Amino acid sequence: MRRYSNVTAGPLGERMIKFVETYYPLVSQIYVTSGTDGNHGTGSHHYGQTYNGSPTAAIDFGGYDDPEPNDKDQRDMGLFADWLFEKFWDLTVELIHTQPHNDHYTYVKNQKKVGAYAAADHVNHIHWATSAALMDQIEARAKSWTAAPGLGDTGGGVLFGWDASDFDWSRGARPSTVVNAANEGIRFFTHKITEATHTVHRHAGEMARAAVSAGIPFVGFYVVPRTPGAAIDAQVNFAISQADAQFPEWRTFGGFFWQVDTERWPYDTVSPTYGAQMCDLLMSKTGKQAVHYAPKWAYGNSIPGQHPLWASSYGSNPATGFKNAYAQGGGNNHAGWAAYSGRVPAILQYGSKTVIGGQPTCDANAFRGTVSAFANLIGATTTQGDNDMTPEQASQLNTLFQALIPDPPVRTQGAWTYTRPDGRTVPINPLYNAIDSVVEKVEKIPTSTVTLSDEQLVKLADLLAAKMPKALTKEEVRTLVREELNKTKLAS
Numbered sequence: 129m130r131r132y133s134n135v136t137a138g139p140l141g142e143r144m145i146k147f148v149e150t151y152y153p154l155v156s157q158i159y160v161t162s163g164t165d166g167n168h169g170t171g172s173h174h175y176g177q178t179y180n181g182s183p184t185a186a187i188d189f190g191g192y193d194d195p196e197p198n199d200k201d202q203r204d205m206g207l208f209a210d211w212l213f214e215k216f217w218d219l220t221v222e223l224i225h226t227q228p229h230n231d232h233y234t235y236v237k238n239q240k241k242v243g244a245y246a247a248a249d250h251v252n253h254i255h256w257a258t259s260a261a262l263m264d265q266i267e268a269r270a271k272s273w274t275a276a277p278g279l280g281d282t283g284g285g286v287l288f289g290w291d292a293s294d295f296d297w298s299r300g301a302r303p304s305t306v307v308n309a310a311n312e313g314i315r316f317f318t319h320k321i322t323e324a325t326h327t328v329h330r331h332a333g334e335m336a337r338a339a340v341s342a343g344i345p346f347v348g349f350y351v352v353p354r355t356p357g358a359a360i361d362a363q364v365n366f367a368i369s370q371a372d373a374q375f376p377e378w379r380t381f382g383g384f385f386w387q388v389d390t391e392r393w394p395y396d397t398v399s400p401t402y403g404a405q406m407c408d409l410l411m412s413k414t415g416k417q418a419v420h421y422a423p424k425w426a427y428g429n430s431i432p433g434q435h436p437l438w439a440s441s442y443g444s445n446p447a448t449g450f451k452n453a454y455a456q457g458g459g460n461n462h463a464g465w466a467a468y469s470g471r472v473p474a475i476l477q478y479g480s481k482t483v484i485g486g487q488p489t490c491d492a493n494a495f496r497g498t499v500s501a502f503a504n505l506i507g508a509t510t511t512q513g514d515n516d517m518t519p520e521q522a523s524q525l526n527t528l529f530q531a532l533i534p535d536p537p538v539r540t541q542g543a544w545t546y547t548r549p550d551g552r553t554v555p556i557n558p559l560y561n562a563i564d565s566v567v568e569k570v571e572k573i574p575t576s577t578v579t580l581s582d583e584q585l586v587k588l589a590d591l592l593a594a595k596m597p598k599a600l601t602k603e604e605v606r607t608l609v610r611e612e613l614n615k616t617k618l619a620s
């Protein structure tokens with residue numbers, strides 16, 4: 129992982145850094161700011177103390193010093209503090225991090241969860257201290273995980289994705305296939321758009337549009353860098369101009385991201401340095417996250433940069449449904465999740481012969497985490513509000529919500545319109561689809577066991593509103609939800 133150049137650390141500190149590098153899935157979003165270096169006052173674990181007879185060390189991790197907005201960085205640091213807190217609080221000597229954007233504490237002192245301390249000094253970094261003896265247990269626990277170390281997931285959560293190209297089109301894939309894929313649970317979709325400054329995949333736009341319209345929350349284009357020849361900068365400009373021509377909505381679609389596809393082709397052994405350079409340029413020119421597809425079998429530990437990695441490891445590469453293929457490969461414990469080039473891969477392409485949406489011979493991919501974790505990976509904005517409900521209410525509503533809409537889509541509006549029952553034409557709002565889907569599913573519930581209080585109804589409306597573009601006001605959304613729900617058994 130990245131670290132400030134002045135950072136020094138002893139053997140235990142290095143072990144802690146290595147541990148984070150190996151097991152924390154979003155390690156590319158944070159970096160090491162301090163170990164034994166710097167002024168931490170007297171008696172700090174940074175300089176090594178003794179805890180229950182075992183030597184200690186402390187490491188500081190930050191998140192601010194990158195081109196992303198600071199509120200994103202704050203969430204990145206919060207997720208890391210949450211991860212340490214949830215999984216290792218009982219094996220931690222000190223965990224100090226303040227999360228102004230969250231309503232929960234992540235403070236630990238001597239293996240106990242405690243209230244806030246040293247809060248003001250720890251907004252911009254995470255201070256983590258432990259002992260060598262506790263570190264043995266931390267490492268043993270991580271090794272024993274049967275499910276992958278997801279982002280607060282305890283159920284081994286996974287999102288599936290499909291990366292397609294015009295070659296899939298020639299094998300029969302169409303926008304309707306993408307709709308089928310979404311219905312089967314595909315949650316991210318990329319399509320090849322360009323290679324170098326000459327190759328264009330003509331169906332990228334319509335396939336991406338189909339994906340967004342089918343409710344797939346994360347949609348992107350992939351670009352194949354080639355050894356210059358044309359400078360990487362020119363290759364990037366070419367990709368962007370094609371994206372604008374085929375699918376201008378990419379600029380405003382909140383779930384958009386880039387995939388850079390670096391490979392060793394029979395006709396061009398592309399250096400991963402060009403791939404990393406392309407990631408940087410795509411990000412600086414467009415403000416959208418790039419994920420670097422660069423397989424371990426091609427490049428080992430030589431991939432530069434800190435972009436999230438997209439690995440590829442097929443194992444027996446079974447020709448079967450994409451979920452089945454993932455399970456056969458070991459699921460979240462698939463060997464392809466092992467770290468290389470200093471990073472745990474964020475995404476794994478685990479098969480090239482899978483069946484997706486009825487289409488055979490598809491590249492299937494997995495992300496170990498939730499929709500909101502993926503959103504965080506690519507910097508998509510989702511709202512996770514509702515701090516004024518009691519935890520019990522929040523959990524009940526969440527259960528209901530998840531049962532009805534398993535993965536609430538993160539969408540922004542495209543160029544479509546919708547004619548409302550009252551005849552008014554409004555920009556299409558996925559809210560209608562979401563509510564329709566709720567109503568449809570509720571109507572199938574055999575007995576009327578679900579009731580919502582007025583307050584919960586408002587919360588549901590707000591929750592839905594938070595997922596939606598800004599076209600409607602909160603009041604409008606509440607009215608719509610009431611109107612729709614009043615037609616069903618949910619009326620209260």
Ligand SMILES: [Zn+2]
Pocket residue numbers: 168174186187188254255256
């Ligand atoms: Zn510290």
